[in-house]
Each structure stands twice: as C-alpha cells, then as structure tokens.
Amino acid sequence: MTLKLATPALENPEFYVPGLPADWVTARYGIPVNEVAKLGSAENPFGPSPKAVAAITHELGNIHMYASWTAEPLRDALAEKYGYVPENFVCGSGETEVIALIIRAYAEPGGKVLMTRPCFPMYHLFAEAEGRQPVYLDTPTMTCDVDAYLDAIEHDTRIVFVTNPHSPSGTWLEEADVRRIVEAAPHALVALDEAYVHYSDTPGYLHLAGEYDNLIVLRTFSKAFGLAGLRLGFGVAHPDLIPPLLAVKPTWNVGRLQIAGGIAALADDEHVDRTVAAILEGKAHVTGRFEELDRFRLVPGTRSNFMLIEILDPDTDSTRVFDGLLERGVIVKDGSVSFRGLEKRYLRSDINLPHRMDHLVDALADLP
Incomplete structure (x- = not known):
C-alpha cells in the first residue's frame, strides 16, 4: 500500500543524531559505565535538581x-x-x-x-x-x-x-x-x-x-x-x-x-549555581590542558557547557577521531554526522568536571 505523505521530505526523512549512551560503549568495548566520559549530550554532571x-x-x-x-x-x-x-x-x-x-x-x-x-x-x-x-x-x-x-x-x-x-x-x-x-x-x-x-x-x-x-x-x-x-x-x-x-x-x-x-x-538556585560553577571550572581546566595538544585546538569564545574542537591534523578526520575516542571510553559528537556544515574537521564535546576533561585530553593525545 502506498499512502500519501504530507511532504516529500517524509519519504526519506533525516533524523536527529543524539549523543551515544554510556552503556553503548560498555557493551561495545567492555569499559565500565562509571569510567565512560559521556560528553556528547551536554547533560548536568550532578544529575537532576x-x-x-x-x-x-x-x-x-x-x-x-x-x-x-x-x-x-x-x-x-x-x-x-x-x-x-x-x-x-x-x-x-x-x-x-x-x-x-x-x-x-x-x-x-x-x-x-x-x-x-x-x-x-x-x-x-x-x-x-x-x-x-x-x-x-x-x-x-x-x-x-x-x-x-x-x-x-x-x-x-x-x-x-x-x-x-x-x-x-x-x-x-x-x-x-x-x-x-x-x-x-x-x-x-x-x-x-x-x-x-x-x-x-x-x-x-x-x-x-x-x-x-x-x-x-x-x-x-x-x-x-x-x-x-x-x-x-x-x-x-x-x-x-x-x-x-x-x-x-x-x-x-x-x-x-x-x-x-x-x-x-x-x-533550586543552589543546584543551578553549583552546576554553573563546576562547568566554569571545567572550562578553565580543559582550556589549559588543550595547550598540550598540537593536533587539535579549541574554537575560542565558548560561553556554554560545550566546546567545538577543530582537527588540525590533515591525516585524520572527525569520524576517525570519534571512533578512536569511543575505544578509549570517551563519547563526543562527530561534527560531520551531527551538524550540517561542519564536514570532517570538527567534534563537539561537553565541558564537564575536570577529571572528565582529563580523560578527553588524554584520549586525544593517545590517538595514533
């Protein structure tokens, strides 16, 4: 049966690509859930109010x-x-x-x-x-x-x-x-x-x-x-x-x-204020850590709880880096999949607690 759709775009629709859940990484790579740095969904590191x-x-x-x-x-x-x-x-x-x-x-x-x-x-x-x-x-x-x-x-x-x-x-x-x-x-x-x-x-x-x-x-x-x-x-x-x-x-x-x-x-201003303070601390921490890297840079000026990472190494791309990070227990967003216009040169990562930021930077440094 062929039914009439409201618009032609619904014949082959494009869907939103959310950040992967931590248990996906656990099932795929055997990394315990609590050791996964989930940095692809901009969620609150302290949980709900x-x-x-x-x-x-x-x-x-x-x-x-x-x-x-x-x-x-x-x-x-x-x-x-x-x-x-x-x-x-x-x-x-x-x-x-x-x-x-x-x-x-x-x-x-x-x-x-x-x-x-x-x-x-x-x-x-x-x-x-x-x-x-x-x-x-x-x-x-x-x-x-x-x-x-x-x-x-x-x-x-x-x-x-x-x-x-x-x-x-x-x-x-x-x-x-x-x-x-x-x-x-x-x-x-x-x-x-x-x-x-x-x-x-x-x-x-x-x-x-x-x-x-x-x-x-x-x-x-x-x-x-x-x-x-x-x-x-x-x-x-x-x-x-x-x-x-x-x-x-x-x-x-x-x-x-x-x-x-x-x-x-x-x-619940207390919860919001605690969250914002932690994110600002994490941003300062990860900004300093990125100075150790020569294959990646942070796009400057973020005023959010995420950051855009530019890939400077011409021998790799966002999908290869994304997959390599997953193998090391880090979830980010592949810009070429998640955002029209970013192509293969960018990743988006949450800004999170300092130890999660260390996990991200250490994993980037470890990539071949």
Whole structure:
C-alpha cells in the first residue's frame, strides 16, 4: 500500500543524531559505565535538581488525573520567576517541542525559516518535515556575522532563529546585536534560543520578550536544572503570540510530573549555581590542558557547557577521531554526522568536571 505523505521530505526523512549512551560503549568495548566520559549530550554532571526529584516523587500519587492542558501552574511559576504574566508563556515537552510549534504556527508550507549553518539540527529537521524551507547563512568562523544575517532576512522570511550561546560553537552575541536582528525583521518571528544561557555568565536576554512583539525567547530545563529526561521547556513572548502556539500543540503535552518538577527546579538556585560553577571550572581546566595538544585546538569564545574542537591534523578526520575516542571510553559528537556544515574537521564535546576533561585530553593525545 502506498499512502500519501504530507511532504516529500517524509519519504526519506533525516533524523536527529543524539549523543551515544554510556552503556553503548560498555557493551561495545567492555569499559565500565562509571569510567565512560559521556560528553556528547551536554547533560548536568550532578544529575537532576534535588528539589525537582522530591516534587516529582510527591506528585506520583496524582498521575491518574489529567494535568492543566496549558501547564498553568508552571506558567504561574515562570511568570513569578521572570517578571511576566502567565499569558506570556507556552510550555512544551522539551524546548524542542516549542521549536516545532513555532515552525508549524508561524511559517506556512514553503515559508522561509532562516538559520545559521551549522546550527541546532532541529531547526532544519522540523522545517523540512513540515514542508517549510530552511534558508542558511554559512558561518565558517563559527560566529554569526550579524551584518550578513541582516542581509539574509527577506520580505518573505517567516522565522529567524538566533541561538545564543550558539550551537555547536558556544559563541555569544551581545544584546545590541540581538536587538538589531529583531528590529530588522518586524514581519517575521525571531526565535531566540537560550537553551545554554545559564553557562554564559549573564542573565540572558529574557527581558527582551517584554519589549518586542515579534520575539519569542526559548529556554529548557534539560541543562542547568538537570531534567533532560523529564522533557520540559518553554517560550516567553508577547501574549498575542502565544494562542497560535497553544492551538497547534498536543492538548496535554506537559504532564503532572513535568509541571511539578519544573516548578520545583525554578526554586533550586543552589543546584543551578553549583552546576554553573563546576562547568566554569571545567572550562578553565580543559582550556589549559588543550595547550598540550598540537593536533587539535579549541574554537575560542565558548560561553556554554560545550566546546567545538577543530582537527588540525590533515591525516585524520572527525569520524576517525570519534571512533578512536569511543575505544578509549570517551563519547563526543562527530561534527560531520551531527551538524550540517561542519564536514570532517570538527567534534563537539561537553565541558564537564575536570577529571572528565582529563580523560578527553588524554584520549586525544593517545590517538595514533
């Protein structure tokens, strides 16, 4: 039987490539799980927020009841935390779901969705699956050329993605540059993705959502809060931008455990602060260690909990290095597989605790 698909892209779809789990390395190479440096998913090295775990455990007895379809208790908590009203927020099963809702609600079939290349793959994967048109600005220096990005905004551009810190490089845009992009696209929705903003040593630009009616700022509970497996994220925007997103989302996309965990995590500043301090320590440590290597270099300027590694040795490539690291108990991301535009010269690695960074650098030094 041949069924009609919604878009031609679904006939041979491309899928997101997540970081490998540690037990895959254990099964393949016999390395104990606790000795694997899992540096391909930007997860929290200290695990989930303890307050979130307690709240989720307490809520287990209520999972026979439906949650608020808009995640209203969480919207209330977000509004109180960030100085908005609940109507400014949309919640999703991970920030990635909110990205999908934006593409569905604010770009018609064939509509142009602007992004850098490389970028977080879900931007173009969702756009293609929904029959929208990704438009790329190549960033060979791994930083966004704002003037060139402004030139790429056309009269029929529907969505403009801005990732800050950038993925996969971790580089940072100052507020004045973000404002220039938003103000250059009054006819388009600018989606400012701040998934990794806690590691930037700034409060981020969430306040801009209160100043512009064509901007949505996105954040996740997966990273600094340590709730990647819970799946929870949100967007904050002018209240007029929220109803179309609510209309296209699955009705009960955020469940009771997600709501309870998210509310508690918002109040767990101790866990977030500990995590950020450890990542900053790990970044300083690994930056020094990389000075020992002559075949690899760190792309400078990361303000995230990951870093981009450039391969300087012309006799190897990202896939060979990726495989060699796996054999030595280190999981990273092969840029040629995970990010369009990186080709075979880059890897992305998490920034983690110093002993994990030592494992990475020692494994790189040991490669033939």
